[in-house]
Amino acid sequence: MGLWIAVTEASASQLYHDASFVWLGLPDGTNFVMGTLVSPLGALMLVVVNVVGFLVVLYSNEYMAHEEGLPRYYAELMLFLSAMNGLVLADNYLEFILMWELVGLCSYLLIGFFWKKPSAASAAKKAFIVTRVGDVLFFLGVFILFSSLGDLSSATPATAYAGTTCPGGVLHWSCLGFTFTPPNTNSSVPFLPANAAIEASNFGGSSWLPTLAGLLILGGAAGKSAQFPLHTWLPDAMEGPTTVSALIHAATMVAAGIYLLAITDIYFGFTLTAAIVIVGIGGFTSLFAGTMGIVAPDIKRVIAYSTISQLGYMAMAVGAAAVISDLTPTYSLVNGTPVLNTFTGVAMFHLFSHAFFKALLFLTAGAVIHAVGTQDLFQMGGLRKRMPITSITMLVGALALSGIPPFSGFFSKDDLLSLTWQAATLESTQNGSPLLYVFFALALMAVFITALYIFRLWFLAFSGDRSRGEAPAASHGAPAPAAPTSAPFASSTSSSSSSSHAHDAPAAALPLASSTSSSAPSASGAHDGGHAGGHDPSWIMTVPLVVLATLAVAAGFLPLIPGVGHLLPGLSWTVLGKCVTNCGAGSSFDLTDALLGSASLAFAGLGILTAYAFWGNGKVYRLPKDSPLLGVHSVLLHKYYFDELYDGLATHVILGLARGADWVDRYIIDGTIRGIEELFSQASKSGRRLQTGIVSSYAAWVVVGLLAFLVFFLYVVPWLVGGFHLPPTPGL
Amino acid sequence: MTTIPLVDLLSLSGALFALGLFGVLTRRNFILILISVEVIMNAAILNFVAFSLFSPGPAAGGIPGQSIAVILIGLAATEVAVGLAIVLALNRLRGTLNVAEAIQLKL
Incomplete structure (x- = not known):
């Protein structure tokens, strides 16, 4: 369905927009409309959501078959899919926010699917609360836009795109809701000063309000997409079923934040500060999350950190696109009307390819967990021979993630880095600030880190010739996190051994049990100790893997499909500086881009080699006991102590604030009311004395x-x- | 006929009123209070009579002060009737006529 819409979209370069349903009409003529808008970006998202959604549901048929509460699972999954479709079809902020909240709700419900487990329940709450922080910021940002620009709905200015104002099929909220005055393109000082004055006129003379609104919207996107300050919920969200992680917390919902940034990118094209902040947060997050992925012992958490990191890339690309259109106004204006920033397509390209290879990684990880009954990487190993399909498909995913050609990640990541470089160059030549180069460097380092952690994962899980997982069952009492009832599928690896033991003990302290033949049956006694190390799942689970693996390769060639140019203008398909399609006016070969691409390729290769050196062939690298890096390792393992920081923040600062508010309520507000009451009470007490009953005194x-x-x-x-x-x- | 000056009449009336008021405020016996109220009322009636001497008669369209006096005497009689009934009831219920003791409406 989504595919069909997207194909129609691309071929016709026409946009379907219906805003006829007035949801809430106010007496003053303000109408809140629930409309349907198939925008180019939305069409792309539709493809992602529905293709991945379909495969995940198919996969769930086997993966979740042994769980309780399946009706609930499928109901929530379907609710999520419909809300997600609604989100990408929304034509105004209000509707968008409704759907945004709905997917957040589904995320909460599905993370807490194993609600009997306290860790899953608290992870669900954490996800909900942390994203809620972002949501509040987002609301505030939208309030500012509403009060300044006047309309959240597209009902009134919808005529703006009837003419030639949004050519090339580029229909965007910018053409529907925003009423920016075009900036003065003739300004000798490029763009910003002249534009700042114009912006101020839109915002009641305030020069900081637009930036603030942009930052607030960024806050919402950061919450949803788990960017740096609000990233803590995503690793914990892995408590949900792996299918959910693949669909919601890798491919679609977390990408909604990026989608939000992309569709509001026009706005950031007018607020350079906010755009630079986006680049900064994205670049920093990409490296920051990647480093945590290097040490995480839980297979799903590694991929979760990878998701955060890749979302950081996308945010960075959106920011870079905004910076470019900030500094070269012609990009943001077509016939004097602001349009979608042309380079936003680059971020969407990465979103597109990432959705497939990341869903693939999650689903293969799910197959592994399903087979061996543990999420602890250090208990896996040697699965390559027993699970050939899984291992190969995951290798495809890992190569795509690392950015190795011809896998999709290479093309999108290459585009994205070169875009960031372009933005950094513009910024430094026009404003003399090398800041963006710093972020670019962070992102480039993250390429190395990405290859390192994902191949660490792959080597740990698949390489070698035996499983390391035969830890004595008695020492690990906790049930396996994601597949508590997968015992029938568990190998001799005890289904009751858990990743929790690796949380407590760094790699250096792991037991080195080695025999493939099972020792004593586990305490649960649920497994038969038969086949060693698991096997490939049945076709129900392997078909999605193979399809996704194919897509993980094919997605990289997206720009070559005729008509995609309509969907994502400005998205060129450049391989190592050699532009193949949709090149625009520029030269067809760009030396800088070639060098950048080679550098990133070299970094990725270096990362894979490093991973091989440490973890290849079934080795498990352990830091020496006296290594100075143990401290770093510990910090990474504790996720930079962000959980502790937020916990402390909640316990001390927020609780203090709450206590303060409580005090005000109790003594100031209640006190006033009680004082009034006391006044009358005392007055009547003294007045009562007058009524003696003695007639004479009356x-x-x-x-x-x-x-x-x-x-x-x-x-x-x-x-x-x-x-x-x-x-x-x-x-x- | 020698006309008594209005001032004298009003002074007498005022003296009667003050006397009655004094009685109402100082007495504790319900019957004495009733009597004092009668005195106050008679002061008022005397006022009416006094003013009627100096005002146009009914023939000239004036207010018939003396007729009001007659009505007020009747009113005083009914008041005494009601008052004495209360006195009797009070005496029967409380066994006393001291108003200082009858300070509550309920028993």
Whole structure:
């Protein structure tokens, strides 16, 4: 379905847009519309969501067959898919936010699918709360846009694209909602100063508000896409079923943050500061998350860190595209109207290829977990011979992730790095700031790290000729995290040995049990100790793997498909500087790009070789006991202590704030109310004394009151009004 | 006929009122209070009569002060009737006529 829409889209270069359903009409004429918009980026996302979604559901048929609560699982999965489709078809912020929240909800539900496990339940809560932080920022950003630019819906300015203002099939929110005045392209100082004034006029004279709004939206995207300050939830989200990790936490939902950045990229094309921040966060995250992936003992967590890292790349590309269109205004204006930043397509390209190879990696990891019943890499090994299909398909995924040609990751990552370089060059020549080069360097280092950790994973799991996993069952009591009921499929590897032991003990302390033949049956006694080390799953699970592996190769050739140029303008297919298609006006060979591509290729190769040196052939590299790197290792294993930091933040700062608020509520607000109450209470207490029941005293008060009246009317009032005149009485 | 000056009449009335008021405020015996209230009322009636001497008669369209006095005497009689009934009831329920002791409406 999504494919069909996308193909139609690409061939017709026409956009389907329907905004006829008014969801909420306000008396002042503001209409909140639930519309359907098939934008180019949305069409691409549709392909990703539905293809990966289909394969994951197919795969689930076997993978999840032995779980309880399957109706719940499939219901939540379907809810997720429909919400995700709604998200990419939304034509305004309001609808987008609704769907955004829905996918967040599904993510929460599915991470907590094994809700009986405390770790899964808390991981679900963590994911929900951390993304919620981002969501609040996103809302604030949208509020600013709404109050400044006036309309979240496309109902009123929809006519903007009727004419030639959005040519080439580029229909974008920019053509629907934003009403930016085109910046002065003739400005001698490139773009920013002139533009800042124009922006300010859109934002009530404020020059910082647009940047703030951009940063707030970035905050929302960072929460969803697990970028640097809000990245902590994604590794924990691996508590969910592996299928969910593949679909939601690798291919689609986490990419929604990038998608958000991409469709609002036009906006960032006007706020250079925010764009640079995006590049910074993306570049930093790509390296930062990758380093944690090097030491993680859990196969799924390694891939999760890899996801964070790759999402960092995408964010960086979106930011770089925005920086470029900031600094060269012609890119963001077509016929004087802001359009989608042309280079955003590069980020989407990487999103596209990443979705396939990352889903592939997760699903192969799932097959491995399914077969051996553990997620601990150090207990795997030698699976290459027993699971040939799985091992080869995962190798494809790993090569694609590392960026080795002809696998898809190479093309998209190459494009992305060269785009960032271009942005960095522009920034440094025009504004003299080398900052972006720093981020570029981080991202380039991340290429090396990426190849290192993913091949560490592959070598640990598949190379060698035997499994390391025969740890004594009695010492590891916890159930295996992701597949608690996979015992029938478990090999002699105890199904009750868990990755948790590796969390507690770094690699240096791992036991070195070596025999493939099982020792004593595990405490659960659920396995038969038969076949050693698992085997390839049945066709239900292998078909998705093979299809995804094919796609992981084919996705790299996406720009070669005729018509994709309509979807992703500005996306050229450049191989080592040699531009093949959609090249634009530039030269067809770019030496810088060639050098960059070679460098990144060299880094990736170096990473693979390093991984081979350390972990190849079934070796397990351990740091020497006195190695100074043990400290680094520990920091990485503890994820830079971010969990502890946030925990401390929550316990001390937030709780302190809450206590403060509680104090204000209790003593200031309640105190005021109680004070008023006390006033009347006391007044009535003293007033009550007057009511003695003694008639004489009542009479006395009557007399006193009468006298007071007399005095008041005969003396005070005349004194106030200046004299008291009785009318003359006749006959007196 | 010698006309008594209005001031004298009003002074007498005021003296009667003050006397009655004094009685109402100082007495504790319900019957004495009733009597004092009667005195106050008679002071008021005297006022009406006094003013009616100096105002146009009914023939000239004036207010018939003396007729109001007659109505007020009747009113005073009914008041005494009600008051004495309360006195009786109070005496029967509480065994006392001291208003200082009858400070609660409920038993």
